[in-house]
Structures are given as C-alpha cells and as structure tokens.
Amino acid sequence: MAILKTDNLTRRFGGLVAVNNLSFEIPEGKITGLIGPNGSGKSTTINLISGVLPASSGSVEYRGRKITGYAPHMVARMGISRTYQQIRLFEKMTVLENVYVARNMMYKSGLADVLMGSKRLSAEDRANEKKAMELLELVGLADKADELPKNLPYGYRRFLEIARALATEPKLLLLDEPAAGMNRDEFMEVMDLVRRLRSMGISVLLVEHTMEFVEAVVDHVVVLNFGQKLAEGTFAQIEKDPQVIEAYLGKEEL
Ligand SMILES: Nc1ncnc2c1ncn2[C@@H]1O[C@H](COP(=O)(O)OP(=O)(O)O)[C@@H](O)[C@H]1O
Ligand SMILES: [Mg+2]
Structure with missing residues (x-):
C-alpha cells in the first residue's frame, strides 16, 4: 500500500x-x-x-x-511533515519551545479560550509541553530542553529539527x-x-x-x-x- x-x-x-x-x-x-x-x-x-x-x-x-x-x-x-537541507530553527526560542510552538496548529482552543484563559487552553498547553518533552527524549535532547539552539552542537540541531517535524504527529x-x-x-x-x-x-x-x-x-x-x-x-x-x-x-x- x-x-x-x-x-x-x-x-x-x-x-x-x-x-x-x-x-x-x-x-x-x-x-x-x-x-x-x-x-x-x-x-x-x-x-x-x-x-x-x-x-x-x-x-x-x-x-x-x-x-x-x-x-x-x-x-x-x-x-505530512518535513525537515530542510538548510536547518531552520527559531533561534530566540529554547529547544523545548521550538518543538512546542510547532504543535500550535494542533490546538483545539479558539481565540475565545485564549482571551478568557480557559481551562481547555491551559490543559492543552500542559499536554503540548508534555508531548514536546517526549519528542526531545525520543531524539536524545531532553537534557538540552532549556538551551538555545545556537548552543547545540551542529548535529544536535538536526535532531531538534526532526523533533520539531514530529511535533505535528x-x-x-x-x-x-x-x-x-x-x-x-x-x-x-x-x-x-x-x-x-x-x-x-x-x-x-x-x-x-x-x-x-x-x-x-x-x-x-x-x-x-x-x-x-x-x-x-x-x-x-x-x-x-x-x-x-x-x-x-x-x-x-x-
Ligand atoms: N528556487 C529555485 N530557483 C531556480 N532553480 C532552482 C531552485 N531550486 C532548485 N533549483 C535548481 O533545480 C535543480 C534541482 O535542485 P535540487 O532539487 O535542489 O537538487 P538536489 O536536492 O537533488 O541537489 C538544480 O539545478 C537547482 O539549481
Ligand atoms: Mg538537495
């Protein structure tokens, strides 16, 4: 198939x-x-x-x-998700945030939830952070979660890009x-x-x-x-x- x-x-x-x-x-x-x-x-x-x-x-x-x-x-x-031959990362965000923001499109909460700080949104935030951390564990970057990408060795930046591509499942x-x-x-x-x-x-x-x-x-x-x-x-x-x-x-x- x-x-x-x-x-x-x-x-x-x-x-x-x-x-x-x-x-x-x-x-x-x-x-x-x-x-x-x-x-x-x-x-x-x-x-x-x-x-x-x-x-x-x-x-x-x-x-x-x-x-x-x-x-x-x-x-x-x-x-369908992808990585780039020329690595593309958000350099001002931490390693964890790079994966976390890639999950944005998975959110079910709408603007109303954001404005009201709804329970649904905070539950989704926590779930997304947990999932992002799991992906960092999968690619071997869990201990670098709070670093900025620029502090990672080059090869690790590629692993981070893969984790980010996996964020959308x-x-x-x-x-x-x-x-x-x-x-x-x-x-x-x-x-x-x-x-x-x-x-x-x-x-x-x-x-x-x-x-x-x-x-x-x-x-x-x-x-x-x-x-x-x-x-x-x-x-x-x-x-x-x-x-x-x-x-x-x-x-x-x-
Ligand atoms: N955006 C673009 N504008 C003009 N030519 C391009 C562009 N992208 C790729 N090419 C050309 O298309 C051909 C195939 O490129 P590419 O797909 O990057 O090859 P590969 O990844 O196999 O090395 C090359 O000749 C390249 O110069
Ligand atoms: Mg190429």
Whole structure:
C-alpha cells in the first residue's frame, strides 16, 4: 500500500526542468530512499510534496486524495511533515519551545479560550509541553530542553529539527539529508532514529547521499538523475544497475 504517489510531477525554473515527469510511490510504513547526484531534483521533490513549491504540472496523491496545490500548513495538517537541507530553527526560542510552538496548529482552543484563559487552553498547553518533552527524549535532547539552539552542537540541531517535524504527529516524514554535517556518533544515532520512526509506524522519505546510511536503513530506493527517475528497487538492485553506477554511484568513489 502506498501512502503517497506522485504522477508525472514536474517543476520548471525558467528553462530548467528540475523535476521531470516523476512518478513514484512511497510505501506505507517503510523507509524510501531518494538519491541522485547534486542538482538532480531531490530537494525540489520534497518541496513539491510538502507544498512549499507549486508543481508546474502533474500531481501528488496522499492516502488516495489529491493534495497538489495545497499550502504547506494544509499538507502538514493532513499528516505530512518535513525537515530542510538548510536547518531552520527559531533561534530566540529554547529547544523545548521550538518543538512546542510547532504543535500550535494542533490546538483545539479558539481565540475565545485564549482571551478568557480557559481551562481547555491551559490543559492543552500542559499536554503540548508534555508531548514536546517526549519528542526531545525520543531524539536524545531532553537534557538540552532549556538551551538555545545556537548552543547545540551542529548535529544536535538536526535532531531538534526532526523533533520539531514530529511535533505535528506526521504519518509521513520527509527528511532532506538529515545526516549532513554530523560526526560519526551523531551519524550512527540518526540512522537508529530513522529506524525507530519506522517501528513507530511513520513512513519516511529519506534524501541522503551517504550510501552507508541508505544501504543500512532503506526498504526501497528511487534514483533521480536530471529530475527524472533513473531506477527504482531495493538497494541491492540499484547498486548493481549499470545506469546508476554510471550516473551516480561510480562517481562517489572518485
Ligand atoms: N528556487 C529555485 N530557483 C531556480 N532553480 C532552482 C531552485 N531550486 C532548485 N533549483 C535548481 O533545480 C535543480 C534541482 O535542485 P535540487 O532539487 O535542489 O537538487 P538536489 O536536492 O537533488 O541537489 C538544480 O539545478 C537547482 O539549481
Ligand atoms: Mg538537495
């Protein structure tokens, strides 16, 4: 069963076709790797799925429903969350607040509740804070809850971004190079975290250039080249594909 399908998804930037008639599926409950050379359209694909960029043509279907053209907050509300290749955090808020504010859209209380300081709102505040703390525990940042993000080692900032993406309780998580810039220990931890997310029932689309990461965690790989799907299969299958070696893997050794 696919949780998400793209159908001939295309995005042009002027004369450049960054994503070109891309059709692929993300199986539910699995980790799907999205790999390919620099500039092959991986981040653009995530931007299209998450509604950050509109598609030029083609469509995205999530759990049987077309979500093409939905604004990012609508996509998030439906259960799709993402991280960015360039980390985006609220630098003036604490680590805990960064996760906590991401839960805002989950609030059931309305403006009237806020103005009157209602019981419902304070109960929601407490529940949200508890949930945010659980997410920090999940990613190993609970003891850093009161720090500012700038005081975290670089790799930990990536873990915080993942915790924040999880705050909206996604069913599908899109991770754009989550291990970039991590040291060896952080790298091992992030691989373990991605596996734990799968065991929690979260489907993952993983953009990653470290083949060690891809080989160790993915169930299924889609290979892009110049915005097009070059190959698809298990890691063992694509690793032996002459076209993939020519376009991408062969160059990694250099
Ligand atoms: N906002 C943009 N405006 C113009 N060109 C873009 C934009 N975003 C991406 N591109 C171009 O689209 C292509 C694919 O980029 P990207 O999706 O970031 O590749 P990848 O993530 O695989 O490295 C590249 O040639 C890139 O320069
Ligand atoms: Mg990218």
